[in-house]
Every structure is written in C-alpha cells, then in structure tokens.
Amino acid sequence: MQQQRVRVGVYGASGYAGQDAVEILSQHPCVDLVFATSGTYAGDAVPFTNLRYIKPDDAPLESVDAVFLALPHGVSAQTAKKAEAHNVRVIDLSVDLRLDTPELYQKWYSHPHPHPELLPTPYGLPELNREALRGVDRIAAPGCYPTTTLLGIYPLLRANWLVNERPIIVDAKSGVSGAGREPKPNTHFVEVYGNFSPYGVGRAHRHVGEIEQEMKKINPERRAADLHAAPAPRGSGLDGEHLRRTRARPYQRRGAGTLRADLRQ
Numbered sequence: 001m002q003q004q005r006v007r008v009g010v011y012g013a014s015g016y017a018g019q020d021a022v023e024i025l026s027q028h029p030c031v032d033l034v035f036a037t038s039g040t041y042a043g044d045a046v047p048f049t050n051l052r053y054i055k056p057d058d059a060p061l062e063s064v065d066a067v068f069l070a071l072p073h074g075v076s077a078q079t080a081k082k083a084e085a086h087n088v089r090v091i092d093l094s095v096d097l098r099l100d101t102p103e104l105y106q107k108w109y110s111h112p113h114p115h116p117e118l119l120p121t122p123y124g125l126p127e128l129n130r131e132a133l134r135g136v137d138r139i140a141a142p143g144c145y146p147t148t149t150l151l152g153i154y155p156l157l158r159a160n161w162l163v164n165e166r167p168i169i170v171d172a173k174s175g176v177s178g179a180g181r182e183p184k185p186n187t188h189f190v191e192v193y194g195n196f197s198p199y200g201v202g203r204a205h206r207h208v209g210e211i212e213q214e215m216k217k218i219n220p221e222r223r224a225a226d227l228h229a230a231p232a233p234r235g236s237g238l239d240g241e242h243l244r245r246t247r248a249r250p251y252q253r254r255g256a257g258t259l260r261a262d263l264r265q
Contacts, residue, residue, distance in 0.1 A: 034064050070094070122138070144174055
C-alpha cells in the first residue's frame with residue numbers, strides 16, 4: 001500500500017536547526033520539500049535539495065501541508081499564526097509554543113507572547129507524550145536541555161523515587177551551535193575550543209521553566225530544577241542531529257548515597 005506523501009516547507013532553513021530539518025526531510029521517503037526560507041541567503045542553493053532559498057514573505061503556504069519553524073522566539077509564533085490561517089500544520093522548533101501559558105512565557109523570555117491564543121500547544125516529546133501528538137495542528141518541539149533532562153529523569157519521577165524537598169541539579173553539556181549561527185564573542189573558536197563555559201547557572205537558564213513545567217506533569221509534587229550548563233564545541237563526541245547535541249546528568253542525593261540517572265547517546 002502506497003503511503004500518502006506530505007508537502008512540507010521549512011522557515012529559517014539556513015540556521016543550524018533549519019539545516020538539520022532540511023537534511024532530514026529531504027531524505028524522508030514520504031516528504032516532498034516544497035520550500036526553504038532564509039532572509040539572508042535568498043536565492044542561494046539549499047543544501048541536500050534542488051531548491052533555492054526564498055524570503056519568508058514569498059513562501060507559498062497554500063502549497064504545503066505542514067511547516068517546520070526554525071525561527072527566533074517572537075517571530076516563530078507570528079509565522080505559526082499565519083500558517084494556521086492557511087490550515088497548515090505547524091512543528092515549531094523555537095520556544096514560542098513550548099510553555100503552556102503566556103505568563104510563563106513572559107517570565108522566562110521577558111516580553112509578551114505574540115499570540116497567546118496559540119497556547120497551550122502539545123509538547124512534542126513522543127517518548128513521554130506520544131498520544132497527545134496524534135492528529136493535532138501544532139506541535140512544540142522541546143529544547144535540547146529539556147529533552148535530555150526529561151528523558152533521563154522520567155523513570156525516577158514516574159516511580160516517585162526522588163525526595164521532593166531536595167533539588168535536582170542538571171549537569172548538561174551542549175554543543176556551541178545551540179547558541180545559533182549569529183556570531184557572538186563567547187562562541188568564537190578561541191573562546192570555546194577545549195574549554196567548558198558555565199552559563200545560566202542557578203535557575204537563570206531559560207530552559208528551567210520548560211523543564212519544571214514538564215516535570216510537574218509527571219509528578220505534581222516535584223519542586224523546581226536547578227540547571228547547570230556548560231557548552232562545548234559541536235562535535236565533541238556527539239553527532240550533528242539537533243536532539244543529540246546535548247548530554248545531561250540529573251543528580252539528587254537520596255539518603256546516604258547519590259542517585260544518578262545518566263542519559264547517553
């Protein structure tokens with residue numbers, strides 16, 4: 001029996017996440033990649049395809065069944081709303097649809113949500129949430145740190161093996177490409193090569209809100225997580241797929257010993 005083909009477009013296709021999406025989709029046997037957008041590289045060839053990048057405003061939404069959004073937060077929700085008006089399904093790779101309420105979004109991203117009516121959107125971690133993703137019009141792809149943290153600690157939360165009044169410390173390492181393609185002083189080669197640089201320590205990292213939200217869905221009594229993250233150059237023992245760029249070790253002291261859950265790729 002022949003499977004139905006799906007026509008797909010990718011917004012933000014020249015960024016790191018967008019490039020990965022294009023590469024994966026171009027090899028999928030049931031996907032026709034119709035367009036790939038880039039505000040910077042419009043007119044250039046799209047790797048892995050016979051397409052050329054087009055500007056976002058020129059994307060033919062009427063010609064696709066679904067779109068992947070690899071756009072900055074704030075911009076992604078606006079594009080999702082536009083796609084919804086064309087009855088196009090959305091898989092959002094940004095943060096705009098991950099948090100369930102506009103209040104949480106405001107708290108962690110310091111500006112109002114562009115389209116709060118899009119919230120909540122099903123959280124796209126199929127290992128935990130598969131049934132909720134069937135037949136929906138929008139999916140919020142999870143962040144890198146939340147993915148590794150939640151998958152690593154899920155069995156412990158599910159079994160209620162952790163002491164609720166004690167915090168979880170997440171020691172996570174992410175490839176520097178997670179900071180995006182735009183050059184920044186702290187992502188230059190000489191800054192990151194052979195070095196770990198802690199950032200977002202002490203509940204300052206924006207992914208803490210996402211992790212906490214999803215943890216509480218598994219175990220409502222669970223207190224907030226403390227996230228400690230250290231970026232490393234891309235390719236430090238991890239392959240290039242977006243969800244495999246990060247490794248996380250959640251720790252919690254239990255009794256006299258230490259309970260450790262390791263997620264390894």
